[in-house]
Amino acid sequence: MKQKIFIISGLVLLIAVVVIMFADLFSSKQADQANPYDYKMGEIRKSDSTRSAYSEQMIISPPLAEMHALACGAGDRIFVAGKDTLLIYDQPGHSAGRFLFNGTASCMTLDKKGNIYIGMQDHVEIFDPSGKLIKKWKTFSDESLITGIAVSDSGVFLADFGKKIVYRCSPDGRLINRIGEKDPQKNIPGFIIPSPYFDLALGKKGELWVANTGRHSLEQFSNDGTLNSAWGEANMAVEGFCGCCNPSHFALLSDGSFVTSxxxxxxxxxxxxxxKFECVVAPPTAFIEGTRGLDLAVDSKDRIIVLDPEKKQLRIFVKK
Amino acid sequence: MRKTNLVPALLAFTTLFPKTVFAIQRFPKPEFESAYTQPQTQIPLPRGEFMAYLDVAVLLIALSVVTWLVLKKRSRLWVFAMSIFSLGYFGFYREGCVCSIGAIQNVSLALFDSTFVLPLSVILFFILPLLFTLFFGRTFCAAVCPFGAIQDLFAFKPQALGSRLNTVLGIIPYLYLGLAVLFAATGTDFIICRYDPFVGIFRFTASFGMFLFTGILLLSGIFIARPYCRFLCPYGVLLNWTSRFSRSHLTITPKECIQCRLCENSCPYDAIDIPVTTKSPESSPVMVKKMMMMVLIVPVLVIAFGYAGSRMQDTLAGVDPRVKLAKEVLSGMRDAGSGMRDAGYKMQDAGYKMQDAGYKMRDAGYKMRDAGYKMRDESFEIKAFKASGKTESQVYSEASAVLKKFYIGGWLFGGFIGLAIALMIGGRMLPVYRADYVTNKGRCFSCARCVDYCPVKS
Incomplete structure (x- = not known):
């Protein structure tokens, strides 16, 4: 009896093997079409809530079809611009002004006098606080796409994605010098900007920071173009920047810390x-997957304003 | 002392020897203007010529040593030790490749495809075990084949299956051999490698499915010793045939059998034929009748199975990737045709009813969504075909040529199975007379287990 059980068990298993083999061979079922090399972002998108130190305080929904440019001005007023329109909001989020222009804004900043500098794809237009056009610069190049702008006493700094270069200009549009051109002798690696997100910002002392996104780093230059320092780490973990080119935008807090998107x-x-990585302001789950162009601004109280072009919102984050 | 050190010394040498010495750049590196240093893309080179012949040399030495151990030393312990060596070298070190079992496919493909280059080492891996078997029995199975060695480790409770069950299950290797040759000769697939149950273990890369498959096979091997060797191995069919003609096969006893019956149940593979001492000479008319039946049965079965095989042309050819692709393309065309017909109906309806623009927009939206779904659901094969620039007619003509091959191949495959069955039936019809306990030359793996049971020593 015991022997029969052994034989039957052995036979059942053996027949199972044969059946599996032949069934698989002649099965018309498609083989597993899952791509083993698929770049699965699910795991990376998961965020550790303990590393989040900010909460969303307010949402403003500007009535704009497109939103590309964000800046923060005196009195913590928020300026947002898209196609043909610029809207202004006060600190509590109420509408505080609106004016029209011709073209699509790609970046924006304000000077001490409240004049508004708007990067218009291939040139710059300057408006006074009432919205009157003061100056319209000449086009730099047919290939130019101005994606980052900052202004200080030293001049107007423009990040040109088309030419992969930073221009330092006078307020009337005259080119003073170029910054970031590849120069191995001066240890300047040059900008590697694979996608049209090329941002720059000025620190508290007017020092220029530029995002070299292809190198996953932020680089600090003197006005004459000397590269002083750089930081950044290519890393799939939350501490670093990953993908082809990041961070797409950044801004500086009052203590000199960096906010990156x-x-x-x-x-x-x-x-x-x-x-050094400190904390998360907004995790991937806070955004619609595929969102690009999260422009950033910081007001005098270090509130972080995020332009969310997918949700068409200005989202304001404060420290918990 | 020197002899006992040989096995571990060889194992250590083969394990420590580096696998790949050089590597080549597969694609030119893209140029990035960054400080990023491209890692060298490396693919292992084909095994160097010297190493391939080293494998052949190891095979030849192993065959010689095992043959000597089986026939002269008659030591089960040393045969077992050699099987552990083979498991280490041909299994875990060489990762189960090249193996004599899989070489069937290379030889088959080379016979039918003149563009396929068959390395000499593969030919030798295919021929050497057969040659040794022709002279000395299946000493390759005894302790050189890593598949046999790994299964031997699991034969804890081997049970005798009886001759009928052995005969019926014995058909499976013929089916497997026939299909393996057919698919290899038509350039369809190397199914022996595809369903190799042990390679995933040897390489430590088995998927869960393959691990389960191997696990089931090894579990069955607890009760049915060496299930793969006996009831699946296609190379075993060739070794079985060849071994029947071997001149110096292992014998249970070195001298005369004393009929002590100690060896009767010693073989876990049912490969000991017990004596049939009662002579039952059948009358001449009965013998003539049986012979006539045989003469009839062989061609009838060959033709019947050959016809059945040719009728399985579509099923057999369905395994071929070129035919699969043609079917997929055709099915896609049918879907598109149905889609166009439906679109026609829709346009007609639109004409009759003059539906408003909103509805049309909605329908267009649905169509785009459906098109999106279709794009998403397309298999890799269809995507690759679309990217290749091949025309549909090229795909169909390739598939048609393959189908023709499978028509002839189906006849040959079926005929082969018919012949195997006819010969098995014929074998059971022949009168048998045996005075002693003897090994069944076809089925015996020359493992020398029975030798230990025999009280007669040389």
């Missing part, structure tokens, strides 16, 4: 003035 894995994070 990324595409691919949409998130906003804080780094210390020395470039």
């Amino acid at each position: 990324e595409k691919g894995i949409e998130r906003v994070k804080i780094y210390s003035p020395r470039g």
Whole structure:
């Protein structure tokens, strides 16, 4: 009896093997079509809530079809611009002004006098606080696409994605010098900007920071173009920047810390003035997957304003 | 002492020897203007010529040593030790490739495709075990084949199956061999490699499915010793035939059998034929009748199975990726045709009813969504075909040529199975007379287990 059980068990298993083999061979069922090399972002998009130190305080929904440019002005007024229109909001989020222009804004900043500098794709237009056009600069080049702008006493700094270069100009549009051109002798690696997100910002002392997105780093230059320092780490973990080119935008807090935003894995994070990861402001789950162009601004109270072009919102985050 | 050190010394040498010495750049590196240093893309080179012949040399030495151990030393312990060596070298070190079992496919493809280059080492891997078997029995199965060695480790409770069950299950290797040759010769697939149950273990890369498959096979091997060797191995069919003609096959006893019956149940593979001492000479008319039946049965079965095989042309050819692709393309065309017909109906309806623009927009939206679904659901094969620039007619003509091959191949495959069955029936019809306990030359793996049971020593 025992022997029979052994034989039957053995036979059942053996027949199972044969059946599996032949069934698989002649099955018309498609083989597993899952791509083993598929770049699965699901795991990376998961965020550790303990590393989040900010909460969303307010949402403003500007009635704009397109939103591309964000800036913060005196009195913590928020300026947002898209196609043909600029809207202004006061600190509580109420509408405080509106004016029209011709063209599509790609970036924006304000000077001490409240004049508004708008990067218009291939040139710059300057408006006074009432919205009157003061100056319209000449086009830099047919290939130019101005994606980052900042102004200080040293001049107007423009990040040109088309030419992969930073221009330092006078307020009337005259080119003073170029910054960031590849120069191995001066240890300047040059900008590697694979996608049209090329941002720059000025620190508290007017020092220029530029996002070299292809190198996943932020680089600091003197006005004459000397590269002084850089930080950034290519890393799939939350501490670094990943994908082809990140961070897409950044801004500086009052203590010199950096606020960065990324595409691919949409998130906003804080780094210390020395470039050490500190915390998450908004995790990937806070954004619609595929969101790009999360422009950033910081007001005098270090509130972080995020332009969310997918949700068409201005989202304001404050420290918990 | 020197002899006992040989096996571990060889194992250590083969394990420590580096697998790949050089590597080549597969694609030119893209140029990035960054400080990023491209890692060198490396693919292992084909095994160097010297190493391939080293494998052949190891095979030849292993065959010689095992043959000597089986026939002269008659030591089960040493045969077992050699099987552990083979498991280490041909299994885990060489990762089960090249193996004599899989070489069937290379030889078959080379016979039918003149563009396929068959390395000499593969030919030798195919021929050497057959040659040794022709002279000395299946000493390759005894302790050189890693598949046999790994299964031997699991034969804890081997049970005798009886001759009928052995005969019926014995058909499976013929089916497997026939299909393996057919698919290899038509350039369809190397199914022996595809369903190799042990390679995933040897390489430590088995998927869960394959691990389960191997696990089931090894579990069955607890009760049915060496299930793969006995009831699946296609190379075993060739070894079985060849071994029947072997001149110096292992014998249970070195001298005369004393009929002690100690060896009767010693073989876990049912490969000991017990004595049939009662002579039952059948009358001449009965013998003539049986012979006539045989003469009739062989061609009838060959033709019947051959016809059945040719009728399975579509099923057999369905395994071929070129035919699969043609079917997929055709099915896509049918869907498109139905879609166009439906679109026609829709346009007609639109004409009759003059539906408003909103509805049309909605329908267009649905169509785009459906088109999106279709794009998403397309298999990799269809995507690759679309990217290749091949025309549909090219795909169909390739598939048609393959189908023709399978028509002839189906006849040959079916005929082969018919012949195997006819010969099995014929074998059971022949009168048998045996005075002693003897090994069944076809089925015996020359493992020398029975030798230990025989009280007669040389």
